[in-house]
Amino acid sequence: MHAIICQTSANPSLFSAEGFVGLIFLLTIGLIITGALVATCARRLVRSIAGLALCFTGVAGIYYFLLAPFVAMMQMLIYVGAVSILIAFAIMMATPEEGDLPSRRISALAGPLGFATGSLIFAALALLGTRTNWQVFPREGSADMKHIGTILLTGHSLVFELISIVLLIAIIGALVLARRGRN
Amino acid sequence: MIPLSWYMALAAILFSIGVYGFLTRRNIIIMFLSAELMLNGVNLNLVAMSYYLESMRGQVFTFFIITVAAAEAAIGLGIAICLYRNRRTVYVDEVNQLKG
Numbered sequence: 489m490h491a492i493i494c495q496t497s498a499n500p501s502l503f504s505a506e507g508f509v510g511l512i513f514l515l516t517i518g519l520i521i522t523g524a525l526v527a528t529c530a531r532r533l534v535r536s537i538a539g540l541a542l543c544f545t546g547v548a549g550i551y552y553f554l555l556a557p558f559v560a561m562m563q564m565l566i567y568v569g570a571v572s573i574l575i576a577f578a579i580m581m582a583t584p585e586e587g588d589l590p591s592r593r594i595s596a597l598a599g600p601l602g603f604a605t606g607s608l609i610f611a612a613l614a615l616l617g618t619r620t621n622w623q624v625f626p627r628e629g630s631a632d633m634k635h636i637g638t639i640l641l642t643g644h645s646l647v648f649e650l651i652s653i654v655l656l657i658a659i660i661g662a663l664v665l666a667r668r669g670r671n
Numbered sequence: 672m673i674p675l676s677w678y679m680a681l682a683a684i685l686f687s688i689g690v691y692g693f694l695t696r697r698n699i700i701i702m703f704l705s706a707e708l709m710l711n712g713v714n715l716n717l718v719a720m721s722y723y724l725e726s727m728r729g730q731v732f733t734f735f736i737i738t739v740a741a742a743e744a745a746i747g748l749g750i751a752i753c754l755y756r757n758r759r760t761v762y763v764d765e766v767n768q769l770k771g
Contacts, residue, residue: 510673513673517681520681520685521681521684521685521688524684524685524688524689524708525688527692527704527705527708528688528689528691528692528695528696528701528704528705528708529692533698533700533701536701536704537704540704540707540708543685543708543711544711547685547711547714547715550678550681550715550718551715551718553673554678554718554719554721554722555722556718556721556722556730558730559714559718559730559733559734562734562737563714563737566737566740566741567707567711567737567740570741570744571707571740571741571744574744574745574748575700575703575704575707575744575748577748578700578748578751578752579700581752581755582700582751582752582754582755582756582761583755583761598694598695599695601694602690602691602694602695603691603695605690605691605694606687606688606690606691606694607687609683609686609687609690610683610684610686610687613679613682613683613686613687614676614679614680614683617675617676617679617680617683618676618679622675622720622723622724623724624723624724624725635727636727636730636731636734639727639728639731640731640734644731644735647735651735651738651739654738654739654742655738655741655742657742658741658742658743658745658746659745661745661746661749662745662746662748662749665746665749665750665752665753666749666752666753668753
């Protein structure tokens with residue numbers, strides 16, 4: 489496990505188990521990138537939501553590849569099940585009845601400038617990720633849900649409690665915001 | 672075995688698409704959606720690091736980020752609906768009352 493960080497297998501056949509897994513991995517990557525592009529570039533808002541849900545599902549698939557099934561389950565439950573549906577509701581409740589609008593930008597420069605900024609950030613992050621020599625930590629326990637629970641409730645228990653308070657305040661705040669102004 | 676740099680590149684792509692969408696779209700709901708994409712890129716990076724560096728802290732932090740993102744989505748979309756109810760618009764360039 490320590491020495492295989494940057495090791496690739498030598499051209500496995502497509503019909504072997506490893507090649508098939510690689511194919512599924514590439515399909516998942518394609519799903520993520522297609523979904524993200526549809527989400528940001530689609531003119532119709534409903535298509536953006538569909539792309540977002542597609543992208544979140546792909547990310548959950550990647551979590552399975554990374555042996556984190558609990559995170560994948562949370563991703564499906566919270567992002568695909570809750571956040572996407574929440575955004576869909578917001579679009580249904582808060583969209584002007586003008587039909588599908590053309591692209592709304594402040595100026596013609598916004599598109600190229602946004603693309604340049606995104607590309608720069610991508611280049612910087614990719615360079616940082618590939619150039620750094622990442623150190624492997626000493627293994628701490630097994631990688632199962634029991635260990636996650638132990639970490640959550642011992643070392644990070646204050647954060648755990650604070651986040652539950654944040655969630656409570658967010659729920660109450662969202663209710664107050666949505667109730668106010670309704671006659 | 673898939674190298675770590677693939678996951679990091681994928682996370683960077685996801686983050687950059689989120690930045691692009693946040694900068695170019697004017698609809699506040701689509702801007703939220705782009706922020707969620709960025710958060711997903713960060714989560715992906717954390718889980719990949721947690722797998723390759725053999726530490727569970729990355730997954731724990733991912734849970735925190737997911738929770739805060741859910742809270743942020745609830746509040747943000749509540750604000751968007753409030754904005755639409757008061758100003759009849761969801762486009763951020765039309766909300767310019769404070770502009771001098």
